[in-house]
Amino acid sequence: MSLEDASLDIVPGELLAVVGENGAGKSSLMNVLYGLYHPDAGTFLMDGKPVRLKSPRDAIARGIGMVHQHFMLVPTLTVAENVVLGREPTKRGLLDLDRACDEVAATAKRFGFQLDPRARVDTLTVGSQQKVEIVKALHRGAQVLILDEPTAVLTPQESDELAQVMRGLVQQGRTVVLISHKLKEVLGVADRVAVMRRGRTVAEVRASETTVSALASLMVGEGSRGAALTGVPVTAGPSGSDTVAAGAGTASTRSDEGTAPSGPIVLDAKDLRAKGDNGRPALQGVSLTVHAGEIVGIAGVDGNGQRELAEVLTGLRALDGGEGTLLGGPLADLTPARAKARGVGHVPEDRLARAVVKAMSVEENVALGRHRQPPFARGPWVDFKGRRERTNQLLTTYDVRPPDPTMALQAMSGGNQQKVVVARELDADPKLLVVVQPTRGLDIGAVAQVHARLREAKARGAGVVMVSLDLEEVLALSDRVYVLYEGRVTGHFPRKDLDERELGRRMLGAESDHG
Amino acid sequence: MHFPGKGKAALHLVDSQPMMLRRLHVFALAALLCACSKKTEEAPKAPSPSATATKPPEAKPTVVGLVIDVGGRGDHSFNDASLRGLELWAAGKKYEGGKYVDAPAGEVRQSISSDLAALAPEVKPLPIQPLVLQSKAQEDYAPNLQLLVEQGAKLTIGNGYLLANAVRDVATENPEARFLLIDSQLMDAQGKAKSLPNVRTVLFKEQEGSFLVGALAGLVTKTNKVGFVGGIEVPLIKRFDVGYRAGVRTTNAKAADALMAVYTGSFNSVSAGKEVAQDLIAKGADVIFHAAGTDGLGVIQAVKEARAAGKTVFAIGVDSDQSHLAPDAILTSMVKHSDLAVYQAAKDLVDGKLTAGEQVLGLKENGVGMADVRVDFPGKAEALQKVEALRQQILAGKLTVPGTASELSSFQVAAP
Amino acid sequence: MGERTRQVLPSVLSVLLALAVCWLTIALTRDADTATKAYLQMLWGGVGNWPAYLEGGNANSVLRPLGESAMKAALLTLTGLSVAVAFKVGLFNIGAQGQMIWGALAAALVGAHVSLPAVLHVPLALLAAAAAGAVWSSIAGLLKLKRGVHEVISTIMLNWVAVSLVDNWLVIGPLRAVAQGHQSSITGTAEILSTAQLPRLLGDSSRLNLGFPLALVAALAVWVWLGRTRSGYETRAVGLTPEAARAAGIPTLWRAGGAMALAGALAGLAGAVLVLGTEGRYPGTLGAPYGFDGIAIALIGNNHPLGAAVSAAVFGILRAGGTRMQLLGVHKSFPELIQGFALLFVAGRMVWLALLNRRRAQRAAVEVPRA
Known part of the structure; x- marks a missing residue:
């Protein structure tokens, strides 16, 4: 359920921004507008008449165009060929490329774009490719243009340019709907802002009459730290997580006041820099320390460098700059094998790709990563007996169902798969445990169990770094919280200073209002 | 030969070379075809009681x-x-x-x-x-x-x-x-x-048949340049080469001096044979004898094309009478x-x-022998007569055709 | 349906279906009687004419066919293993042909030009062949791991290079044996010394030689290695989920490269078994079509080392016996046709499993009301 009673008025000739947290329903709403999703209930009026959009084709026909976050361009074709794709001008049955170029050039000129229609798309910068997408939509007669997180892939300069483009379109009488969670940007360019939270539109305000922090408050929700951001299904009410944690029987809740961390330092990192998969800087100078016996939460909106940070700490991603010490060794030359040897445990975000070999049996997965040591190996040989015993033991301890060590892991439910992973990583008695989204997609019982295990690890003296998009989870477990925004630490809160509203604002890139 | x-x-190899997919296709195709076409290739029936029973009971x-x-x-x-x-x-x-x-x-x-x-x-x-x-x-x-x-x-x-x-x-x-x-x-x-x-x-004695076609080639050539295309240089193929040289030398010493012999290094490449032959033709050879298996088909192709372009060029076939491959272009064949x-x-x-x-x-x-000469050229009758005379000399044991390079070097041309 | 059955049944059914289709093909083009007799001939040719033997026939009528089948099975097993091992790390080794060619050449050279007692000579020749095959496959492995060149492309190219270099040049050129006496032509290398020959195990008349047990041992060893050793386990993990293997600290490049080298070594051994076991030298043309058969063998064997050995045994029998079909006027290619069909049907593994599952579901549906 991603949309729940959302309403939106789009006024012709204005620039409307739709803001909201990840999973607040922005994209879903836009996909409804574009005919990709079909609402279960509710009406959609265009020019006062009810309309039913069956497909994007319908939407395009009615003058709605969309620029997706991931471009839908054929890289080896030229700009003009991409723009006219699907409605190519022909001459005597043959593609009339000259006319296509002329038409595209005309459209581009009309809206003030600098584009060479004959350039191949794969030679263009990302910003220019985005313009091609916009021109494509306009070329198809879009009156309403929806841009989904358009600046996510752009450099600051390109973003500024895009803002001008959007304003230009509005001046020409087009309507622009901008989806974003970057509040500063939004306020710089939009006429009106609609705020979404938990599938609802909770506010519509004029951009000139609001501030970043006001918007942030609207987005996070007043007085509710149970605000559903992503992930965990939450029962109801602000006390939901505490109830769950208590249900697991090992709860030490927020009231378990952590004071200043006192254990030895297991991780001391300064100015970490790393590139993301797309080659753009993902970590732009992150410094953090982790002590033994504490849980350090990493909060942030998805895609602000959390994943890359976890990968750096586990040796999966090479550092681009910065330095640090991890469990007595340098961070710079860390490899997965070295990280393991030093005592780093890892519960990655994408379980099936990173944590398990799903086609292998449960016991083989329990051995993964520790398969060279007893009780999983004896010399160069696999120790079947030792492995079986240890697996049985873990399956019982961690309540994995069914407790069948020979079963193919892929035959288990996601929650039990995750339990296997957590069991394996904790069984290795890690000194530093890096967990990313440890409860994503799990049911309440499994969530509680995983949380309990993380606390257990902490109690045993492990330093735990927990990346989660689920603010509630972060708040419930962390002794300290770092907030990441665009690859930088924008906030650092010891437990006693935790203020979820402030946390939320920092996550959205807002500067500190008070403090 | x-x-x-x-x-x-190696030809067989060409079949099995491409990937499994192709193999699958071939198999599938074979299955469909074997009802009709494959049958023609099949091996003989064993002597079964029924088969023998129907035969005249000698x-x-x-x-x-x-x-x-x-x-x-x-x-x-x-x-x-x-x-x-x-x-x-x-x-x-x-x-x-x-x-x-x-x-x-x-x-x-x-x-x-x-x-x-x-x-x-x-x-x-x-x-x-x-x-x-x-x-x-x-x-x-x-x-x-x-x-x-x-x-x-x-x-x-x-x-x-x-x-x-x-x-x-x-x-x-x-x-x-x-x-x-x-x-x-x-x-x-x-x-x-x-x-x-x-x-x-x-x-x-491949050299003896090759000698006869060489003698004919020496008589037919107008440019006084003849060519030989061999496959892989093994003793077997050398016998063709040497016998041919000796034959050419017997009837046309000038052509023998200018004789161009090339080995393609393969027996399975039509294109290699064709390239080599085109080169020989460009250099003026107007009779080319091949002993190169499939490569020889390329030689014949090249000669055919040169003729179509107006040149008077002949190829000499090998093994069996290859005249049917290019009736105009095949001067004769050295048959084995x-x-x-x-x-x-x-x-x-x-x-x-x-x-x-x-x-x-x-x-x-x-x-071995020389196949019928089915093409016409000036002085055909005399030429055939001369070759026949040489044949008789060999048959009579008066002429010993060299089979190796060392024998060739001591080979004395007999008075025709 | 047990996991093991799920793995084995589609292959068995595919082979049976292929046999049936080819029987039908012969029956339709000739007659049912011929088809049946041809199959019987194939069987006798493959496993020996036991009825005739038991009626007091010559022991050779059993030993010889067994020898031929075992010899082919050994070659198919080794190339099948080669493909299967590479497949375990997710690489598709189309290059068993080229690797086998180099292995055969290495074995022929060591066999002919090194003087050693048999106990050392045979192992050295085998080792040389394995090393040669491994080097050749490692070229493709390195290209893949260092430069990202797709192994299917590179191994195919390397096949051509091997054929051109060895078959079309070395063995008819610099490495050609010289016949004494100018009249005879030899293409191919010198004959190996008798110390390098793989000993025959069933007497001189049967060509069953040490190569067959060697291939079986290889299959067993690969199976044990994959299933029971740390490095084998790592190799499988790399093949199944490379990212997870990397995250677990497994040296993925080494494992992939190692598996590719092993694949080449196995194919190289196939070349050695051919040269040291039956041919006695690198013949004028090897071609090594067994490299491609290896793909079929591996797939029909479900990429399992023992599965490959079993499917190699089956097709060794069919192909050794298949020659005899010619006695009835049935084309020599039918054994390959059966193999091809079996491969085609195995490729539809999922279809088989779906069919089997449906039957089970129907049975269950019938049983439930009763219960």
């Missing part, structure tokens, strides 16, 4: 086995020549639709090439039953020979020098069975010739009669005269 090793096996026919190499049936060359000798000449049968049917006498006669015309009346069907096995891989030769022995073949023929070791091994193991090995001697592990009491081997060798062995077997030992068949023994 025959190049069992490189030519055919004596029970003697089984003669033949193992042909991976080139298989239908190579228009060496395998087909031996099959012709066994099936059509010796058994009087032709292979149709997976079965043997009696061949009309006219067809037998027609299949006997003109240089053997004198022998034709002697070729009569014998009371034998052919049993032919095709081989799929190098290591199939020995078990196939063995299988024929077990099937009661009184004579088992290994066709081609690739089978030399297989014949040696199987003959050693089955001393009571008899064998014929075409185109090679038996050799021991050190590469020394050896003999077995139950094996007849047949070699051909493994058909006759096979027929002769079968006849000897039936007559109880099959001997072991080494046969070397030259012009005199009708082992």
Whole structure:
């Protein structure tokens, strides 16, 4: 359920921004507008008449165009060929490329774009490719243009340019709907802002009459730290997580006041820099320390460098700059094998790709990563007996169902798969445990169990770094919280200073209002 | 001439080379086709009680086995020549639709090439039953020979020098069975010739046939430049080369000095043969003799194309009469009669005269020869007369054709 | 349906279906009687004519066919293993042909030109062949791991290079044995010394040689290695989920490269078994079509080392016996046709499993009301 009673008025000739947290329903709403999703209930009026959009084709026909976050361009074709794709001008049955170029050039000129229609798309910068997408939509007669997180892939300069483009379109009488969670940007360019939270539109305000922090408050929700951001299904009410944690029987809740961390330092990192998969800087100078016996939460909106940070700490991603010490060794030359040897445990975000070999049996997965040591190996040989015993033991301890060590892991439910992973990583008695989204997609019982295990690890003296998009989870477990925004630490809160509203604002890139 | 090793096996390779997908397609296609077309390729029916019962109840026919190499049936060359000798000449049968049917006498006669015309009346069907096995891989030769022995073949023929070791091994193991090995001697592990009491081997004096076509080439050339295209430079192919040179030198010393001989280094590449031949033609050669297996088809193609472009160029075929490949362009062919060798062995077997030992068949023994000249050129009659005179000299033993480079260097041109 | 059955049944059914289709093809083009007799001939040719033997026939009528089948099975097993091992790390080794060619050449050279007692000579020749094959496959492995060149492309190219270099040049050129006596032509290398020959195990008349047990041992060893050793386990993990293997600290590049080298070594051994076991030298043309058969064998064997050995045994029998089909006028290619069909049907593994599952579901549906 991603949309729940959302309403939106789009006024012709204005620039409307739709803001909201990840999973607040922005994209879903836009996909409804574009005919990709079909609402279960509710009406959609265009020019006062009810309309039913069956497909994007319908939407395009009615003058709605969309620029997706991931471009839908054929890289080896030229700009003009991409723009006219699907409605190519022909001459005597043959593609009339000259006319296509002329038409595209005309459209581009009309809206003030600098584009060479004959350039191949794969030679263009990302910003220019985005313009091609916009021109494509306009070329198809879009009156309403929806841009989904358009600046996510752009450099600051390109973003500024895009803002001008959007304003230009509005001046020409087009309507622009901008989806974003970057509040500063939004306020710089939009006429009106609609705020979404938990599938609802909770506010519509004029951009000139609001501030970043006001918007942030609207987005996070007043007085509710149970605000559903992503992930965990939450029962109801602000006390939901505490109830769950208590249900697991090992709860030490927020009231378990952590004071200043006192254990030895297991991780001391300064100015970490790393590139993301797309080659753009993902970590732009992150410094953090982790002590033994504490849980350090990493909060942030998805895609602000959390994943890359976890990968750096586990040796999966090479550092681009910065330095640090991890469990007595340098961070710079860390490899997965070295990280393991030093005592780093890892519960990655994408379980099936990173944590398990799903086609292998449960016991083989329990051995993964520790398969060279007893009780999983004896010399160069696999120790079947030792492995079986240890697996049985873990399956019982961690309540994995069914407790069948020979079963193919892929035959288990996601929650039990995750339990296997957590069991394996904790069984290795890690000194530093890096967990990313440890409860994503799990049911309440499994969530509680995983949380309990993380606390257990902490109690045993492990330093735990927990990346989660689920603010509630972060708040419930962390002794300290770092907030990441665009690859930088924008906030650092010891437990006693935790203020979820402030946390939320920092996550959205807002500067500190008070403090 | 025959190049069992490189030519055919390598062709086979071309088939199996591309990936599995292609293989799948081939298999699937084969399945669909085998109802009709594949049948024509199939091997003979064994002597079964029913088959023999329908035959005139004379004596029970003697089984003669033949193992042909991976080139298989239908190579228009060496395998087909031996099959012709066994099936059509010796058994009087032709292979149709997976079965043997009696061949009309006219067809037998027609299949006997003109240089053997004198022998034709002697070729009569014998009371034998052919049993032919095709081989799929190098290591199939020995078990196939063995299988024929077990099937009661009184004579088992290994066709081609690739089978030399297989014949040696199987003959050693089955001393009571008899064998014929075409185109090679038996050799021991050190590469020394050896003999077995139950094996007849047949070699051909390719140089003698090559001498005749060389002599003709020397008479036909207008540019005084002739060419030779060989495949891989082995002694067998050198015999063609040397004999041809000697022939050219005999009739046209100038052309002999300008003779251009090229080895393509393969027996399975039409394009390589064509390239080489085009080069020779560009350099002025107007008669080209090839001894290069499939590469030779490229030579013939190049000559055909040059003729179409207005040049007067001829190719000389090899092995069997290749005239049908390009009737205008083929001057003649140097033919090699493994058909006759096979027929002769079968006849000897039936007559109880099959001997072991080494046969070397030259012009005199009708082992090699020159096919009919079917094209016209100025001075054809005299030229043929001269060549015939040379042939007579060889037959009479007055002229010994060199077979190796060292023999060639001491070869004295006799007065024509 | 047990996991093991799920793995084995589709292959068995595919082979049976292929046999049935080819029987039908022969029956339709000839007649049912011929088809049946041809199959019987194939069987006798493959496993020996036991009825005739038991009626007092020559022991050779059993030993010889067994020898031929075992010899082919050995070659198919080794190339099948080669493909299967590479597949375990997710690489598709189309290059068993080229690797086999180099292995055969190495074995022929060591066999002919090194003087050693047999106990050392045979192992050295085998080792040389394995090393040669491994080097050749490692070229493709390195290209893949260092430069990202797709192994299917590189191994195919390397096949051509091997054929051109060895078959079309070395063995008819510089490495050609010289016949004494100018009349005979030899293409191929010198014959190996008798100390390098793989000993025959069933007497001289049967060509069953040490190569067959060697291939079986290889299959067993690969199976044990994959299933029971740390490095084998790592290799499988790399093949199944490379990212997870990397995250677990497994040296993925080494494992992939190692598996590719092993694949080449196995194919190289196939070349050695051919040269040292039956041919006695590198023949004028090897071609090594067994490299491609290896793909079929591995797939029909479900990429399991023992599965490959079993499917190699089955097709060794069919192909050794298939020659005999010619005695009935049936084309020599039918064994390959059966193999091809079996491969085609195995490729539809999922279809088989779906069919089997449906039957089970139907049975269950019938049983439930009763219960």
